[in-house]
Amino acid sequence: MLGVLTDQQPDSSVTLAGLLALGRYPQQFVPQLAASFIVLPTMDGSALADGTRFIDNQPLDGPIPAIVAQAVSAMQRNMRRRSVVEGAGRQDIWDYPTEAIREIVANALMHRDYHPATQGTQVRISLYPDRFEVASPGGLHGIHAGRTDVAQLIDSSINSTRNALLARLLEDVVIPGTGRPVCENRGSGLRAAVQALDRVGTGRPELDDRVRELVVTVRDQCFRPGVSALGDGDRLAGRFDHDPWAPPPKPDARQQAQLQPLYEGTPAEVIQLLQAGPLSSVDLAAALGTSKQTVLNWLRRLRDDEIVAPTRADPRTRGNKWMLVSRFHPHVPDQSAQI
Structure with missing residues (x-):
């Protein structure tokens, strides 16, 4: 029936x-x-x-x-x-x-x-x-x-x-x-x-x-050109005291002085993108319109200079993302300045 x-x-x-x-x-x-x-x-x-x-x-x-x-x-x-x-x-x-x-x-x-x-x-x-x-x-x-x-x-x-x-x-x-x-x-x-x-x-x-x-x-009314809208559902998890959808701020004069040697051959956009929160190499490649291998080469240089760090102990682990260390992140207090 x-x-x-x-x-x-x-x-x-x-x-x-x-x-x-x-x-x-x-x-x-x-x-x-x-x-x-x-x-x-x-x-x-x-x-x-x-x-x-x-x-x-x-x-x-x-x-x-x-x-x-x-x-x-x-x-x-x-x-x-x-x-x-x-x-x-x-x-x-x-x-x-x-x-x-x-x-x-x-x-x-x-x-x-x-x-x-x-x-x-x-x-x-x-x-x-x-x-x-x-x-x-x-x-x-x-x-x-x-x-x-x-x-x-x-x-x-x-x-x-x-x-x-x-x-x-x-x-x-x-x-x-x-x-x-x-x-x-x-x-x-x-x-x-x-x-x-x-x-x-x-x-x-x-x-x-x-x-x-x-x-x-x-x-997506919050979409910002130049910032990847792709992620695995956890990219922006956490409490924010700033607007997570706003364009990431540029490094201040002190940060620029510390990062200047690394700008040659490494787009400053990588650092600016990571200021919005941890991102995977796939996310970064999509946002910058380049290959994953190129992004990994940039991340390797930034990690060697202790500017970025992986979220997993082994960066090759599935689900790993990359984040800025605290002294280069605009929303995390610089502990080194207090020592």
Whole structure:
């Protein structure tokens, strides 16, 4: 009665909606009905000088609830996070709120075009330094077709869906690890995403209805050119007494005098980037538009001169980052001056 099973198909007793909502691994039968996640190092999607095209590249498959959970996890792994301490509590603030990511990705998977002619196209999730985009096959459906104003869609009191049976099933299917259903099927998903973005001061989603596909774009209002927007979710963790999103200050006269011999052949931008917090060599390479090996050569020279230090005992350990030693960091007291 719910439409999960059918006796109208002699070769199968499961509907496509039932397979996508409740199946164990739908891609066994429909390989491309999944999603892809990529992280691009540049704002225009071009490769770095060393040929690097993607910082991260991950297929997202399984049933729709699992894909949504994987998408949120992949975004968090590549977003910046800063922690705000208020009293005895701590609140983590991401570049993009997880609720908005979850709603936008769920909407893309639920409302995409599942016609046989489009089943060879995946939902694409792309994270750029200054924005993230979610593209799904098929444009806006029904009464919403042609509308690219988010306010119009939010204010509309009519819920129009291309895949009514799938939307109905996803009301009762829970996203792993959250205890929350994939959707409410009340036309409230976009409204919830906008509210979450408004709370953190991020711009509202932009809709681009291209008929064959719908692209939803959310821009990072705190993005600063020249500072990498890529990280592993822990780059800006900690309490800040300054604005972590502001451009890093230049070294003062005393610091410049100490660092001057190292400026030849080593960009001052490396030191300025590290003033915002520890960064990996991959992050630095992406921010400076150069190769990882070149950055490692610079870091090796700076470490030998005790200007930077690795966060792990062995710099080759996975997850290692590089940080400025205290006397060169503008927000850490210079202990040597007090001796």
